[in-house]
Amino acid sequence: MKQVAIIFSxxxxxxxxxxxxxxxxxxxxxxxxxxxxxxxxxxDQHHVINHLTGEEQTQTRNVLTEAARxxxxxxxxxxxxxxxxxxxxxxxxxxxxxxxxSDFAFKGADSQxxxxxxxxxxxxxxxxxxxxxxxxxxxxxxxxxxxxxxxTIGTDPDTAAAVTALGAEHVNCEVNDIxxxxxxxxxxxxxxxxxxxxxxxxxxxxxxxxxxxxxxS
Amino acid sequence: MKQVAIIFSxxxxxxxxxxxxxxxxxxxxxxxxxxxxxxxxxxDQHHVINHLTGEEQTQTRNVLTEAARxxxxxxxxxxxxxxxxxxxxxxxxxxxxxxxxSDFAFKGADSQxxxxxxxxxxxxxxxxxxxxxxxxxxxxxxxxxxxxxxxTIGTDPDTAAAVTALGAEHVNCEVNDIxxxxxxxxxxxxxxxxxxxxxxxxxxxxxxxxxxxxxxS
Numbered sequence: 001m002k003q004v005a006i007i008f009s010x011x012x013x014x015x016x017x018x019x020x021x022x023x024x025x026x027x028x029x030x031x032x033x034x035x036x037x038x039x040x041x042x043x044d045q046h047h048v049i050n051h052l053t054g055e056e057q058t059q060t061r062n063v064l065t066e067a068a069r070x071x072x073x074x075x076x077x078x079x080x081x082x083x084x085x086x087x088x089x090x091x092x093x094x095x096x097x098x099x100x101x102s103d104f105a106f107k108g109a110d111s112q113x114x115x116x117x118x119x120x121x122x123x124x125x126x127x128x129x130x131x132x133x134x135x136x137x138x139x140x141x142x143x144x145x146x147x148x149x150x151x152t153i154g155t156d157p158d159t160a161a162a163v164t165a166l167g168a169e170h171v172n173c174e175v176n177d178i179x180x181x182x183x184x185x186x187x188x189x190x191x192x193x194x195x196x197x198x199x200x201x202x203x204x205x206x207x208x209x210x211x212x213x214x215x216x217s
Numbered sequence: 218m219k220q221v222a223i224i225f226s227x228x229x230x231x232x233x234x235x236x237x238x239x240x241x242x243x244x245x246x247x248x249x250x251x252x253x254x255x256x257x258x259x260x261d262q263h264h265v266i267n268h269l270t271g272e273e274q275t276q277t278r279n280v281l282t283e284a285a286r287x288x289x290x291x292x293x294x295x296x297x298x299x300x301x302x303x304x305x306x307x308x309x310x311x312x313x314x315x316x317x318x319s320d321f322a323f324k325g326a327d328s329q330x331x332x333x334x335x336x337x338x339x340x341x342x343x344x345x346x347x348x349x350x351x352x353x354x355x356x357x358x359x360x361x362x363x364x365x366x367x368x369t370i371g372t373d374p375d376t377a378a379a380v381t382a383l384g385a386e387h388v389n390c391e392v393n394d395i396x397x398x399x400x401x402x403x404x405x406x407x408x409x410x411x412x413x414x415x416x417x418x419x420x421x422x423x424x425x426x427x428x429x430x431x432x433x434s
Binding site: 019 | 228240244247268276281287409416
């Protein structure tokens, strides 16, 4: 049975991993008979957002500790992720990707990626193993993959321009569809960059995981 | 289109709402063409559990604020829930139900339910509207519904005995099945009381929502 690694960036759309996308990733992987293990970096979140009011809270939370909520405690430090043990990688979206795993939310085309994450993703890529990037996670692609790797964050022109400036080739994509770079084995789908409901997010993620399943079968 | 209310008890299995069950509830409601609105009580959590270590954290978190993470900010104070606007109610599980919505985790057969929740559930019941209780949430049934209302928390003998002592009639149930009290329009399923994977939890929840759909169609 194939095993896939999932990397979370916290727990909650505005300061961490988008929860629906994270859960839908686990669900659709299992539906395709793919097992998974969860990881997150053991670092403080950039900040904590009150998801009711949108305001910043004066609190410190750890990305790994909060991501453990989504994983029901069954999660490990990203530092322990050995790509040799996995057939592929999935990175769900949420602002955590752009605030904790990188600084894309603040610096756009001038952003950097967390070293540990970049190294891990590049190892998967070197081993010719597919990576699925959901929602805003394709903003990482330019840092990791070959120049011109196909990527989508949906249709937002400014975000797309920043993704392209970082080295990927942005392709507009509807919420229920995916963009695949067959050479790099990179799959992306807009999810909540465009989704207006959980079913819409689910359709694109299901398609992404189905294509991942083809890649690793 | 029928609209259903969902009541969350926080965000995270050990001190709040079980995240997978919460997301699967939203997904399966939408799959059946049922819209929903999310609610949670505006109270402090009983405590905060580090989901990585299982230890208690010295922090205060609010049930409504944390539940807003699952609802992507689209959630209201339970005090604003008007049962007249909804065809049914769903309460996902997680220790939050037994720690924040009631004290079942600490007092079992001697537990009490949060007044605001009890009143709301009883209003749905008086209006002959169905309520779905997932996972440990059926521990609330004895407080709310007619004596002897059928309920399941799976197969754990001690928990089942406490549910029965509170006034419900416990029926053992497998993870992929549901228990229905047709008279009271009460549906329960074990979910993560028994599930060892998200697919297992999904199967029972899907069946519960399908039966709910029949009740309100």
